Amino acid sequence: MTDVTTAHGDGTLTRAREELWRAVCARDEDAAARAVFTALDDGADAEDVLLDVIAHTQREVGRAWAENRFTVAQEHSATAIHERIIAAMAHRVPAPAAETPATTVTVACVDGEWHALPARLLAEVLRLRGHRVDFLGAQIPTPHLISHLHTTAPSAVALSSSLPLRLPAAHTAITAVQAIGIPVVAGGAAFGTDGRHARLLGADAWAPDARTAAGLLERGLPRPAGGAVRHSVDDLPHLADQEYTLVTRSKRQLVRSTLAGLEERLPAMRAYSEAQRERTAEDVMHIVEFLACALYTDDGDLFTGFLDWTADILEARRVPAGVLDPALVLLQEELKDFPRTLGLLGRGRDTLRRRDTRPPVPGPGAPV
Numbered sequence: 195m196t197d198v199t200t201a202h203g204d205g206t207l208t209r210a211r212e213e214l215w216r217a218v219c220a221r222d223e224d225a226a227a228r229a230v231f232t233a234l235d236d237g238a239d240a241e242d243v244l245l246d247v248i249a250h251t252q253r254e255v256g257r258a259w260a261e262n263r264f265t266v267a268q269e270h271s272a273t274a275i276h277e278r279i280i281a282a283m284a285h286r287v288p289a290p291a292a293e294t295p296a297t298t299v300t301v302a303c304v305d306g307e308w309h310a311l312p313a314r315l316l317a318e319v320l321r322l323r324g325h326r327v328d329f330l331g332a333q334i335p336t337p338h339l340i341s342h343l344h345t346t347a348p349s350a351v352a353l354s355s356s357l358p359l360r361l362p363a364a365h366t367a368i369t370a371v372q373a374i375g376i377p378v379v380a381g382g383a384a385f386g387t388d389g390r391h392a393r394l395l396g397a398d399a400w401a402p403d404a405r406t407a408a409g410l411l412e413r414g415l416p417r418p419a420g421g422a423v424r425h426s427v428d429d430l431p432h433l434a435d436q437e438y439t440l441v442t443r444s445k446r447q448l449v450r451s452t453l454a455g456l457e458e459r460l461p462a463m464r465a466y467s468e469a470q471r472e473r474t475a476e477d478v479m480h481i482v483e484f485l486a487c488a489l490y491t492d493d494g495d496l497f498t499g500f501l502d503w504t505a506d507i508l509e510a511r512r513v514p515a516g517v518l519d520p521a522l523v524l525l526q527e528e529l530k531d532f533p534r535t536l537g538l539l540g541r542g543r544d545t546l547r548r549r550d551t552r553p554p555v556p557g558p559g560a561p562v
């Protein structure tokens with residue numbers, strides 16, 4: 195592996211990053227391929243190119259979308275270019291020849307999880323380190339994953355999820371895989387920057403990035419005992435209050451009544467176009483889903499983090515984050531018999547209120 199800070203590595207990788215960024219901004223796949231393959235021809239390590247050039251650029255793409263500098267279509271184009279380049283690299287840079295692979299690893303995304311690119315990067319890094327990799331791509335339903343594992347019997351499953359909303363599905367997958375005696379390493383942004391959600395859901399291991407994951411798998415993971423599938427409530431006793439189940443079951447009705455209440459209380463909404471109404475319905479659905487997910491994990495930061503993130507996205511599009519509070523008030527009224535839910539909604543409102551009283555960010559030229 196090349197150290198990014200060495201003169202050679204730094205120069206080659208920095209140049210590749212700059213060229214790749216320019217290429218994806220121009221939606222120019224040929225230029226993007228040239229940026230990556232020139233770096234490899236100049237001696238850059240393939241793993242560094244995957245993680246310090248392509249993954250780095252992909253995260254910049256995410257930031258550009260969040261800050262409203264990229265449209266959704268530009269983000270899709272950049273992601274598609276990266277996926278094709280990673281595939282081209284895989285066919286050009288051979289895996290190390292080894293009589294027996296280090297381990298056999300199944301890399302899969304949780305059911306409902308469309309973010310396959312982070313998992314693909316991990317799969318390629320493991321392949322380059324000599325593991326035999328079975329890459330299953332985006333959103334694999336757990337029953338299909340389990341029947342596949344019965345026939346392939348890998349040494350470990352690497353389970354990827356980027357969206358916290360998939361954590362209940364991740365829990366189902368983790369317990370089902372462990373029940374057939376195969377260890378699970380979890381990773382991806384959904385599990386938290388410190389891996390707390392991986393620990394909460396009982397994964398055998400967690401890693402923040404592909405390099406650390408490769409190291410873990412090289413050392414080997416102990417096999418779980420197997421046997422009966424654990425119930426969610428065995429790992430998460432707070433679920434006994436049924437609040438997660440009840441909120442999840444009634445989420446469509448909750449969205450409908452919140453939208454009706456918003457229309458009644460915010461006269462401006464009555465003049466909304468069809469597209470604005472759809473966007474608002476999506477936002478309310480997202481609030482209810484993140485609320486349910488925070489109930490599942492009993493993690494208030496998950497809900498307040500989501501509200502902060504949504505407020506940033508709205509403000510980048512010149513929509514005041516204050517529009518979120520009336521929706522939370524309506525949910526408080528609707529869910530008044532659920533104490534844990536009310537606690538989360540209260541914390542959510544505090545988070546939004548604190549944003550309102552934040553000192554204004556100094557503009558250009560303003561005294562710091």
Ligand code: B12
Pocket residue numbers: 245249250252253255256257259260269270273306307308309310311312313315316352353354355356357358379380381382383400401402403404405407500503
């Ligand atoms: C591309 C993208 C998409 C694409 C995915 C296409 C694809 N083929 O992957 C599409 C368009 C499908 C998409 C959809 C959505 N997305 Co999106 N997406 C992204 C984006 C821009 C990049 C994701 C990515 O590739 N990251 C790059 C890699 C390198 O990420 P990484 O996590 O650092 O990966 C490393 C580690 O996590 C680790 N790792 C990863 N997996 C594993 C597994 C194991 C076992 C281990 C050990 C380690 C490990 O190794 C990797 C390499 O080191 C991110 C923004 C971002 N900053 O990530 C948003 C982002 C993840 N998406 C987001 C959202 C909201 C959505 C949608 C809900 C949007 C919508 N309204 O429909 C949907 C949800 C779809 C779904 N059900 O899954 C939000 C999530 C916000 C939140 N609060 O959680 C983000 C953060 C955007 C943002 N800036 O706000 N998205």
